[in-house]
Amino acid sequence: MSAPLTDPAATPQAAAPVAPDAGKGRFAANSVVVTLLAFVVALVIGAILIAIADPATQDASKYFFQYPWDTFTDAGKAIGNGYLALFEGAIFNPNTASNGTLAGYLGPISETLVNATPLILGGLSVGLAFRAGLFNIGGQGQVVMGAVFAGYVGFHWHMPVVIHLVAAVVAGAIGGALWGGIAGFLKARTGAHEVITTIMLNYVAIYLLGYLLSVKGFQAPPYGQAISNTVEHNATLPPLLGDSLRVHSGLILALLAAVFVWWLLSRSTLGFRLKAVGANQFAARTAGMSVERSYLTVMLIAGALAGLAGVTQILGTNTQITGDIDAGIGFDAITVALLGRANPGGMVLAGLLFGALHAGGTQMQSSTGTPIDLVQVIQSLIVLFIAAPAVIRAIFRLRTSGEGVGQQLAKGWNG
Amino acid sequence: MSAPMSAPVTDEVVVLEVVERPLTTGRRVGLGVVLVLLGAVSVKYLGLAIDSGSKAHLKLGPATGTAHVPDIVVPGRGIGIALGVVVLALGVYQIARGFNRRQMPWVLAVGFLLFLVAFLCWVSARGSGTELDVLGLLQNSVALAVPLILGALAGILCERSGVINVAIEGQMLAGAWAGALFGSVAGGFIGLVSAGIAGALMGLILALFAIRYLVNQVVLGVVLNVFALGLTGFFYDAFMQPHTAALNTPSVLGPINIPVLHSIPVLGPLLFESNIVVYLAYVLIVVVDVALFRTRWGLRTRAVGEHPKAADTVGIKVLALRYRNVVMGGAVAGLGGAYFTIGSVGGFGKNITAGNGFIALAAVIFGRWSPRGAVGAALLFGFASALQTMLSINVPGIPSNFLAMLPYVATIFAVAGLVGRVKAPAADGEPYVKG
Structure with a gap:
């Protein structure tokens, strides 16, 4: 019953206009503090989970009332090892660095960047749609279609070096744009809610991929496995730091896309229109903007961005398409967009962060046996807490203000 | 209706017909x-x-x-x-x-x-x-529709009182997980109750963050889905997978034949030889439908979902009612989740609900936030899925993947072609702050 009435953030979103410039500096500082603390809380909860899952700690807890200290030391050990492995997988691993090779030093960073690349692109896709007032849950389908189109051009067409790569990348963007565009078109023409249509299109894309992976010409011989032909070398994204490291020039693509989205949102007329529609579609319509056309346009661009995430998956990270080419990017991208507050720069950072968590999570699972699902839990908790700064303020007894992330982003059903 | 008083009274009768706008x-x-x-x-x-x-x-x-x-x-x-x-x-x-x-x-x-x-x-x-088992087709439709119905009812309970529930999937997953775990430890009935409680707890988190901390509800729902997926996956890998025999082999809730009713031709085997989750679903359909439109609670719920300020003015406790409805909704979704484990196969697996919560959400919107509409939508989807399975057996030659798309494509067509612009409860997704 007791809503925080004294809280200035506690105004309904309808009544909260775009924050005035005067408060901007304070808001930014607060949001950094809140983000960091959200992190701390999420990691603490993650630590508790690591301890619970640790067999040694479980054993020690059976005689907790005789020797409580055993439980705590075992738990501490498990948590320390777990987070150390996370760090080693994501940033720097002294064990592999000791052999002195480039791969040994930069391997973990390379893994982080490989994981971050599609997350940044997917995040940009979801974030851009957010800014125009649309909730694009269709990242999964768009990633799949991007990978399918890019992969098909990559292994079926034969072209000279640079041209082949460009053609494959463009094809991937078109594939994603097509899939996103369907949702945008349906929203503009019939008012069908994009949350439903994009979810359904995800399934359609997955099954379409399943079909393609059973068709000769797409499926790799000897046709026993659901895996596609291999993309020709000419069409692959070249590695950035030599062949020994997996990081590839898809990262450049992602950063260029971030610059493009920044330009679009803050420097172009189209971006202004999209943001106006996102802020208040009725006002935008009154001002003479075509809300319908904005919906279609933004879903085309958002789809293309997600399609590029599929492109980096198939032309960079892998060279063959499998059933799980999407690898959860479509949904992780939503958390990236939220953590990055739908700002291009923020989404790049958020993508890097979650890329690091994924890379580290893989290492953690293999070296300490802590399930990688922990990463998903931490990821969701971070976003949950930055979306509710009031919780963080309550935990740490802070006296700061600022609105939760996402307050202006996603609209309800009638939005 | 009546002619102007000043005019002389004539015997001319003005008939006002309700003119229906014809289709274009x-x-x-x-x-x-x-x-x-x-x-x-x-x-x-x-x-x-x-x-x-x-x-x-x-x-x-x-x-x-x-x-x-x-x-x-x-x-x-x-x-x-x-x-x-x-x-x-x-x-x-x-x-x-x-x-x-x-x-x-x-x-x-x-x-x-x-x-x-x-x-x-x-x-x-x-x-x-070849003999075509139409009864089997219909039985499959109902079986596939039951969790969707429960999920959709959960969505309606929340959204009619003004809280958007995108987290149906997460609540179902939590229910499925708890059902399997506690069903293994303490038997099917306890498993079912735990599933409801687990769903209710997920609903409580949704309620707390949406109502007290005013978090954007669509964002919140998506995040809670990721949270539930991660947490159940984590506990599955950490405990249930290594100790499958002790922690992940619940007894499946057996079918119960309702006396008399189960011997009705066609309808008997179709509806009255099911397990307890299915019967719970029948009861809940009727209860939610009647309660929502015929009781004081229902009137209040709808008032709070349409115009919380007006409801508050006449003394309805808006936030308390929302808390209660969201938690109840979570419990119902949890029961729907239990159907995937103790209601059918027994054991839990990662992401066992496989997007059914999202389909249930689509059913809520497709059914225009009414229990009957949502049940219809869920049955339609269940039938499309069952038909898909039947065709893949009886009509070889159509690639199974295309058949598998059928329910989803049908939903897109239904939402775009038949439903179009739907109107959610006016205050759906709007946090309410007094004053």
Whole structure:
């Protein structure tokens, strides 16, 4: 019953206009503090989970009332090892660095960047749609279609070096744009809610991929496995730091896309229109903007961005398409967009962060046996807490203000 | 209604008719063409394409027992042509004269239903009279629809009181997980109760963050889905997978035959030989529908969902009611989740709900936030899924992946073509702050 009435953030979103410039500096500082603390809380909860899952700690807890200290030391050990492995997988691993090779030093960073690349692109896709007032849950389908189109051009067409790569990348963007565009078109023409249509299109894309992976010409011989032909070398994204490291020039693509989205949102007329529609579609319509056309346009661009995430998956990270080419990017991208507050720069950072968590999570699972699902839990908790700064303020007894992330982003059903 | 008083009274009676806006010509002809096409396809491909000798053989009941019904055997060619001609005639009438707005949905429904019957007869007759288990098809439809129905009811409970519930999937997953875990430790009934509690806890998190901390509810729902997926996956890997025998082998809730009712032909085996989750679903459909539109609680819920300020003014405790509804909704979704583990296969697996919560959400919107509409949508989806499974067995040659798309494509068409712009409860997703 007791809503925080004294809280200035506690105004309904309808009544909260775009924050005035005067408060901007304070808001930014607060949001950094809140983000960091959200992190701390999420990691603490993650630590508790690591301890619970640790067999040694479980054993020690059976005689907790005789020797409580055993439980705590075992738990501490498990948590320390777990987070150390996370760090080693994501940033720097002294064990592999000791052999002195480039791969040994930069391997973990390379893994982080490989994981971050599609997350940044997917995040940009979801974030851009957010800014125009649309909730694009269709990242999964768009990633799949991007990978399918890019992969098909990559292994079926034969072209000279640079041209082949460009053609494959463009094809991937078109594939994603097509899939996103369907949702945008349906929203503009019939008012069908994009949350439903994009979810359904995800399934359609997955099954379409399943079909393609059973068709000769797409499926790799000897046709026993659901895996596609291999993309020709000419069409692959070249590695950035030599062949020994997996990081590839898809990262450049992602950063260029971030610059493009920044330009679009803050420097172009189209971006202004999209943001106006996102802020208040009725006002935008009154001002003479075509809300319908904005919906279609933004879903085309958002789809293309997600399609590029599929492109980096198939032309960079892998060279063959499998059933799980999407690898959860479509949904992780939503958390990236939220953590990055739908700002291009923020989404790049958020993508890097979650890329690091994924890379580290893989290492953690293999070296300490802590399930990688922990990463998903931490990821969701971070976003949950930055979306509710009031919780963080309550935990740490802070006296700061600022609105939760996402307050202006996603609209309800009638939005 | 009455003539102006100053004018002399005449015996002229002014009759005010309720004038219905007729369908636009384009839409009228469009719908007619759809029916004509269905009829034509039915005559040409489902009728004439069948050899005149082969029979359609439809099975509607068990071979023996009180619920036994003799199988229906009809000439395949004749039935296809006959039904096709009826649909064709409906379409021609629609183009020429046009049914009115109220008749139209029924006419469409009848047209599609006849086409479907013709199609099923075709499936049976083309295989030179293979027996087609229509009862099994319907049973599968209901089985697939039950978790969707429960999920959709959960969505309605939340959204009618003004809290958007995108986290149905997460609540179901939590329910499925808790059902399997506690069902293994303490038996099926405890498992079912735990599933409800686990769903309710997920609902409580949703309520707390949405109502108290005013977090954007769509964002919150998505995040909670990721949270539930991660947490259940984590505990599955950490505990249930290594100790499958002790922690992940719950007994499956067995079917209970309702006395008398289960021996009704067709309906008996279809509806009254199920397990307790299914019966709970029946009860909840009726309870939610009646409660929402016939009780004080329902009136208050709808008031809070449409105009919380007005509700508050007359003394309804807006936030308390929202908390209660969201937690109840979570519990219902949790029961729906239990259907995936102790209600059917027993053990839990990662992401076992496989997006059913999202389909349930679509059913809520498709059904325009009404229990009946949502149940209809869930049944439609269940039927499309069951049909898909049946066709992949009976009609080899269609790639199974395309059939698997059927329910999803059908939903897109339904949402875009039939539903279009729907109106959610006016305050759905709006946090309420007093003052």
